[in-house]
Amino acid sequence: MILILKNGATDDQIDHVVTRVEAMGLKSHLSRGTFRTIVGLIGDESTLNQEVLNAIPGVSQVIPVLPPYKLASREAHPESSVIDVSGVKIGGGNLGMIAGPCSVEDRDRMFRIAESVCESGANIFRGGAYKPRTSPYAFQGLGEAGLKLLREVGDKFGIPVVTEITDPRNVELVAEYADMLQVGARNMQNFVLLTEVGKTQRPVLLKRGMSATIADLLMSAEYVLSQGNPDVVLCERGIKSFDPSTRNLFDVAAVPVVQGLTHLPIIVDPSHATGRPDLIPACSLAGLAAGADGVHIEVHDCPEEAKSDGPQALLPEQYKDIAHRMQLMADLLGKTISPRPGATSRSLNPPPTEALA
Structure with a gap:
């Protein structure tokens, strides 16, 4: 100092x-x-x-000579961390390929989408059981019924699942079903939530806030790390801009900047960053070329019927195409897309049909 x-x-x-x-x-x-x-x-x-x-x-x-995010900094941990999400590795040359719908919806649809993205090479399945929405009248998610369905899908296809945690009171419940806990952009600086998530043994996917600096993002990661949970994956999902051409500004430069400051892996989310399916393929490849440790893409088999964020979702066949191109990019960069683990023996009773209506 x-x-x-x-x-x-x-x-x-x-x-x-x-x-x-x-x-x-x-x-x-x-x-x-x-x-x-x-x-x-x-x-x-x-x-x-x-x-x-x-x-x-x-x-x-x-x-200060040393950064305030001491546990997240490269000074504290010079080697890049590799985060294990129930057998899928992210970081250190291992790519996480996260795909799935914005929200957990009906059982048949979830199984169709999961089967498709798994066949295309996705290694982590996403879906929101709890949805923080701008309008209180919008679809808020299926709650615990959605968590049970998400777990059932994960077990059926042998793929880890990630879902968003929105309330500190639900951390234990969500951690019971999910392999990875997502803290969304709106909650990046919800320090009570970060503290509770840090007390779990689940890997955390931490998204950059819409108006957050890179230092803000790393300080939020520090909250999780300070509670004894070392497994944090950062996510660049776009920041607010004055230009309405895209939903957000895709800050691809944040990837190498973050990697110079922290040992934690960082992935990109071109779905939320652009809000435009036509831009997702190019931005996915750009993220990998910039050094990202994975890509997060929303996929839905009928976007017009999606309960949330349908306009920014890729169709399964579109995801298949970009997944193939990302595999070629990974080969070019000398990186590996971790295969999804085999099916587990764990089983849960499916949620009541009426809860998924």
Whole structure:
């Protein structure tokens, strides 16, 4: 950490700064310039309170050398992390191919979509049992019935499932059924939710908020890591822009930027980033070319009947085409798409038919 002292700081103030710093257990390195005096701090910065340092008379600015997201930073963990989602690896050259509908819907449709994306090479199936919607009158998801159906689909096709968690009170329930917990863009800075998710043993898919900086995203990941859960996968899903041409601005540059700052894997979500099926193939390949550790795509067999986000979903045959092209891209980059694990012996009773109506 570096302390920049105010222009014209007196010798007494400089001596006081040095004394205070050394009283905190750190060594100081004094550098006097023509216009500014700088005090470098040497030692364990984790014990320092930046606000306390800012309050010392004569201090103009406190500049951390290490990032505030200590557990997520590459300084703390130089090697890229590999996250295991019930047998599917993401990171370190392993690609996660997440596909499925926005919402968990009726049983037959879920089975059709799952069968199709599995045949195309997807290794994690997605579907929302709880849906945070802008309108309180929009479809909010099937709740626990949807979780049971999602688990049934996962077991039938031997594929891990990921679903969004929206409420801290439901964390244990969702973790009972899902292999991976998704924290959506709207909840990226719901710190109570992040803390509860961090207490689980489930891998977490953390999406970047619509107006969040990269530093904001990494600090949110720090909340999960600080609770003892090391399995976090970041997701670039677009940020708000002034241009209405796409649903959001697909910040593909965020992928290499994030990888330079953290050991955590990062995937891209061109479905939410663009909101346009015609742009999803190009943006999927662009994400992989930029170094992404996977791609998250929404797929529906009849988008006009989808209960949520139908206009941005690919048809199964469209997903099959782009999945093939992503496999070619993976081969070109020397990366591996983890195969989905075999079917499990676990079984659950299907949810009541009326609950899925």
